[in-house]
Amino acid sequence: MTRCPTCDDEQGFHVVFFNWKTAHNRSTPEDRRRVNRIIFQQKLKFGASYQCAYCEQNWFLDEQGEIMHRVDQETQERLHVWSESKLDFDQEQFDVIRSIRATGADQYGNGRGHLHLPCCVTTRSGERFEKAMLLITKMPPIEYWRGPVFLGNSVLRIEESIYTLNHEVRLQALQADEMKSGLMPTLVVSQDGRYFDLHGSESFFDHEGLRGKDILLPTQSALDNIKVPTKAPVIAEDTSLIPAFYFDWFDGCESLLSFVR
Ligand SMILES: [Zn+2]
Secondary structure, three states, X not given: OOOOOOOEOOOOOEOOEEEHHHHHHXXXXXXXXXXXXXXEEEEOOOOEEEEEOOOOOEEEEOOOOXXXXXXXXXXXXXXXXXXXXXXXXXXXXXXXXXXXXXXOOOOOXXXXXXXXXXXXXXXXXXXXXXXXXXXXXXXXXXXXXXXXXXXXXXXEEEEOOOOEOOHHHHHHHHHHHOOOOXXXXXXXXXXXXXXXXXXXXXXXXXXXXXXXXXXXXXXXXXXXXXXOOOOOOEOOOOHHHOOEEEEEOOOOHHHHHOOOO
């Protein structure tokens, strides 16, 4: 495949995303090529689609007009289906997700614009996922999620999952995740007194028969009075198997669903 001087770097590697605002402001030769040759196509549900005038590579500009994302051939159709679909919750589903509660950005703002709701989903085609992630976001399903991806309108029923960590544990894990590695692991304790480090596992727990609902934050008096192991086993969640279901961001979703921030 020939290299596109706009969409590929000097070595011929694909540029996956770049900052569109910076490209306008900085205006290096590379920035000018991008700004001049990546052309607006149409407004989408959130954000807009663009295309390279040179090689016809498709691009997506986020709702904030900030980051330009490459859209692969395979995801281009999904982008348009997403844009034309209204992906919201019915009342029954909404009551369930309100009780599960969501997590959003960490204290540094990473993850801003996405709400995560770990739960159990049954799809309209009859598949049941004991571990599923609902994402409420303005971003289309083009590259963010590592696992299988579905649109929210394929969801028939949402239930609490026994693997989902309590909301307070999820919030704590999210806060700790961006700390310098190892400085503040997320220490949790099972109901039978075993300690674990949830580094990088912020949503589900499924380890040696223990499940999310069995996991608690250690109380302050436990931390003060007993010898907490300095090294607890690190439980890292493999999100590449967990399907994501994309729902539309809506006004007030953060305060309604996460009660923080
Ligand atoms: Zn191009």
